[in-house]
Amino acid sequence: MSKKTSYLFGILLTIILGTILYYFLCCSVCCNAESCTNEKSETNGVVKPKINEVTKNAFVINDVNGDFNLKLNDNFNFKTSNFSIEQPVSENLEKGVLKLKDYLLENPLKNINITGWYDSDENNNSAYPNLGLARANSVKNYFVLHGVSSKQIDTNGKLNTDINPDENNNLFGPLEFSMLTTDTSDTLSMDALKTACEAIKANPLVLHFKTGQASINLTAKQRQKIADISHCVDKLGVKMQVIGHTDNTGNADKNIVLGQQRADFAKEYLIRNGILESNIETSSQGPKAPVADNSTEEGRAENRRTEITIN
Known part of the structure; x- marks a missing residue:
């Protein structure tokens, strides 16, 4: 190979190497994402995070x-x-x-x-x-x-x-x-609703909590009963009844007040959770309607309760 040929070959090789280096090192800087066929994120194995489109429903x-x-x-x-x-x-x-x-x-x-x-x-x-x-x-x-x-x-x-x-x-x-x-000839749905609402009267939602407690933690079953009671209120035009109860310890008049405080606390909780205030009525039975034996601590704990039902 002559000296001139070697010189030309060296120039050509330099051009080829320079092009390759430019392509891989400068593409992400000099090219936009659409024009670069091999984005930098693909060459180094980095996967771009998926951006979810914000949902906007009419x-x-x-x-x-x-x-x-x-x-x-x-x-x-x-x-x-x-x-x-x-x-x-x-x-x-x-x-x-x-x-x-x-x-x-x-x-x-x-x-x-x-x-x-x-x-x-x-x-x-x-x-x-x-x-x-x-x-x-x-x-x-x-x-x-x-x-x-x-x-x-x-x-x-x-x-x-x-x-x-x-x-x-x-x-x-x-x-x-x-x-x-609504199909006026179909009375099955309304009959089923009335039956379900009567069952709530017979088996109200019972909550046990301490006076002054900041929140009420409901079980899945209790949440469903809240939804059922709300449905009865909406469809039948009845009121949600929140009744406070106590055990027989202490002064009877004070226990009536204590029962009302428990009912009011439950009412505020229900209002915060989307029940309209106009649909809720509260009252207190104090120690008048025990469901367990007041002579035992376990029985007294059962009697200190708030019942949520419908009228």
Whole structure:
């Protein structure tokens, strides 16, 4: 090989090596992500985190058997692991609810179904069996306070792992709505409801807690009974009865006051958990209605209780 050929070969080799080095070392700096076929993250094995798109659901209610069709970009919003509606509610949404109220008043056989969604990663701190049902109940209360009859509302909760909050943990419209027409010839549902509500009267929800206790921890069975009682209140127009009881230790008059304090504490808990105050009545029986023997400590502990039922 001549000296000139060797010189040209060296230049060519330098160009090739320079191109290769430029491609691998400068691509991520000089090229954008679309034009680089081998991104730096791929060459060093780093996997970019998946970014979930924030879920934003419109407020949509259609009557497939009527002429009511409503679609709004606004909706009821919630924080993750929370069942209280984020305030303020938009003016357009409030106007939409008032239109719904007018339609339901004109069509008493129409029922609106509210299904609240919840994710398995959320914490349920409500008194209901799941966070979705608690959210649906909050929206139901909003409807009722704006003139919709609770007898025309059904609520449900549904697991939905596809709802994604924004960076501030806001969930935009984790709900769905539907409208149905009641079949007046079908009395089975109402008969079953009345039977279930009579069973609650015979077997009320019983809570045991100390006066001054800051919170009430419900079991899954107790949460379901709260939901059942709430359903009876909505559909039958009855009131939730919260009755405080004590053992027979001490002054009888003071025990009446103590029983009322227990009932009031349970009432405040229920209100914080989305039960309308107007649907709750409290009273005290003091030591008058024991369910166990007051001569034993175990019996007295059973008698120190609060019962939640319906009238």
